[in-house]
Amino acid sequence: MKLALDEYAHLDSPFHRWDPRYKLVGFLALIFAFSFVRDLYMLLAMVVVTVTIYIVSKLPVSFMLSRLRYPSFFLLALVLILPFIAGQTIVMSIGPLDVHQEGLHSVLLIATRFLSILTIGLILFGTAPFLTTIKAMRALGLPAILTDMVLLSFRYLQEIGGDLRKMQTAMSLRGFQRHRFSLRGLRILAWLGGSILVRSYERSESVYKAMILRGYGHAPHPRGEFQTHSRDIITLGVFLFIAALFVAGDILCRSGSAVLLQ
């Protein structure tokens, strides 16, 4: 199972070269500006900006598509439910069900915002090694305990996941039928989870000893890991300006349509 997003972190694009600290601030500002948008014209602008940033990032389209597995269920549920239950203005009828204009508007709004934010998030975490992004978060003020926890849990996620797969294979080989529901089966699955927890706990004791031997808690944090160039600050300025434009544009568009309605 591929956990990390950074398989294309080695490519060369303006976003790959951007100082990760500034990139975090710039992309997060854009993400929050996107979640502010409610006007349909601004949604169109959002799609244009998202597609442009994705093209500039040089990430392959297959990377984006491979990450849509879970989200596609959510989008499907949205399309199948909201147009029928939200709103009053009927635009068409399918058998006994009425499709409402307001519901369609909500689907368009949520789906566009969702896909745009998801894409920007993928570019943010896909254009730098995951550990570099975490270090950038630390440099931006993420508490030391949280940073250590993120790094350590990320480090062991793959291995503990491997433990689970091995134990599930062993259970299947011994005749356990994991698709059949029974109280005995529940107990066995609970023990499986318990064994994973106990193994991880035991492993953590040796990890702690190894960390102490290597000076954990005493070595100073490395400084000067990131170097800022003027282009980093200029790119951040551009991103903040675009984010501000989205917020201002949405407020203006919505107040304009409110005036027209009066």
Place this chain on the structure above:
Amino acid sequence: MHIPDGILPVPVTAAGYAATAAVTWYSLRKINQQENPRREIPKASLLTAAFFVVSWIHIPVPPASVHLVLNGLLGAMLGYFAFPAILIGLFFQAVMFQHGGLTTLGVNAIIMGLPALVAYYIFRLRKSQNKESSRKTAVFGFLAGAVAIGMSVVMFVVILLTFLPADLDVGAERVAIYALAIAHLPIIAIEGVITSLLAVFLQRVRPELLERV
């Protein structure tokens, strides 16, 4: 049971981040007051990863299957480390599986994390009278698991339907809240039973894992 990006308005996601920052600050303050907080970090981190992996175990509920959440047991075992652990787990979910979201990380952390802290206090009650027994561990394990997931379901459904940017009829909204809550009843029962079985298992195999409470 995580709210994705694009649904909630900015004031709600901002409030979620503010509340998460406050609870995280309080949790870290409590952790730093411990005798040797650094000693606990590897334990809490590996257990965070282990809980993340355990949530991949699917429980068959014919005709489908559900995955475990176990925020109750996580609270019971990790105490004040539970909230940071859940925050990290949700961050991994959002970044690695696009499940949940970056703007809704704060709200989702509150939905999952506050009930975990409540479960921590519930599970602690088993030590309040007499000495502890397997039966007491099982009962309080069930309560911690069921109450935590139950609280999360209620918070999730209410926040989702209240702030959904769609013009829902008040009556339809109420029906949807009840329907979604009832649909989650089997999940609440299964989480309670699994948490109870797991707590008894851990008490027999490695009791110090439950020592924190």
